[in-house]
Amino acid sequence: MPRQSRQDVGLGLDELREQLKGNSLHDVYVVGFLYPNERYGQQEFHAMWATVYLECRDFLLQLRAVRTTGTMSVRVVPAFEPEDWEDPVAFASVSEQFLWNVEGENPFVALRLWQSPGEEYFCAAQFDLRNGQELFVDPTYYYGIVLGGTEQKRIWRENWPPAERAQEHVLQLAADPSTGSRPAR
Numbered sequence: 071m072p073r074q075s076r077q078d079v080g081l082g083l084d085e086l087r088e089q090l091k092g093n094s095l096h097d098v099y100v101v102g103f104l105y106p107n108e109r110y111g112q113q114e115f116h117a118m119w120a121t122v123y124l125e126c127r128d129f130l131l132q133l134r135a136v137r138t139t140g141t142m143s144v145r146v147v148p149a150f151e152p153e154d155w156e157d158p159v160a161f162a163s164v165s166e167q168f169l170w171n172v173e174g175e176n177p178f179v180a181l182r183l184w185q186s187p188g189e190e191y192f193c194a195a196q197f198d199l200r201n202g203q204e205l206f207v208d209p210t211y212y213y214g215i216v217l218g219g220t221e222q223k224r225i226w227r228e229n230w231p232p233a234e235r236a237q238e239h240v241l242q243l244a245a246d247p248s249t250g251s252r253p254a255r
Contacts, residue, residue: 081144090241091178094175095169095175095205096127098125099161099164102116103153103157115160118214130149133195133215141186142192142207168218176201177199182195184236192209194208194226206219
């Protein structure tokens with residue numbers, strides 16, 4: 071298989087740290103398409119979990135599953151990237167289903183990334199927020215990405231054999247995790 075371009079692979083550890091330190095999570099979006107529901111005479115939203123977007127202060131963090139490899143790329147993008155579907159593309163906020171605090175900021179304290187040896191993509195991620203929430207991102211689902219907490223991380227570890235060999239990288243994003251203060255630049 072040919073090597074992927076740097077843009078396809080996404081950001082590296084140092085680039086992610088620079089983008090996210092002192093930043094916060096504002097919303098979580100899933101992309102999908104609108105499909106006519108003949109029974110009710112309205113458009114129905116079908117979420118496509120291959121790509122999830124995290125809205126930060128000044129940008130979107132795109133988490134995109136790499137086919138069915140159990141890995142994902144992480145990129146900063148200025149806007150939602152259109153998918154190549156015949157039906158109209160739409161997006162929906164799912165923050166109420168996944169974030170404890172949906173009204174305010176959720177400052178990042180740390181980002182944990184798991185990566186298999188020799189792999190350019192990440193096989194899981196966990197965003198630690200100042201309020202104590204752990205948002206786990208699992209790209210091993212057949213249809214894309216599953217979001218959850220510590221329970222989803224346990225499921226990932228138990229059901230995805232390469233998790234045992236994956237190297238964990240911890241990026242500290244706040245100088246003092248208890249206060250969420252901005253780290254020194």
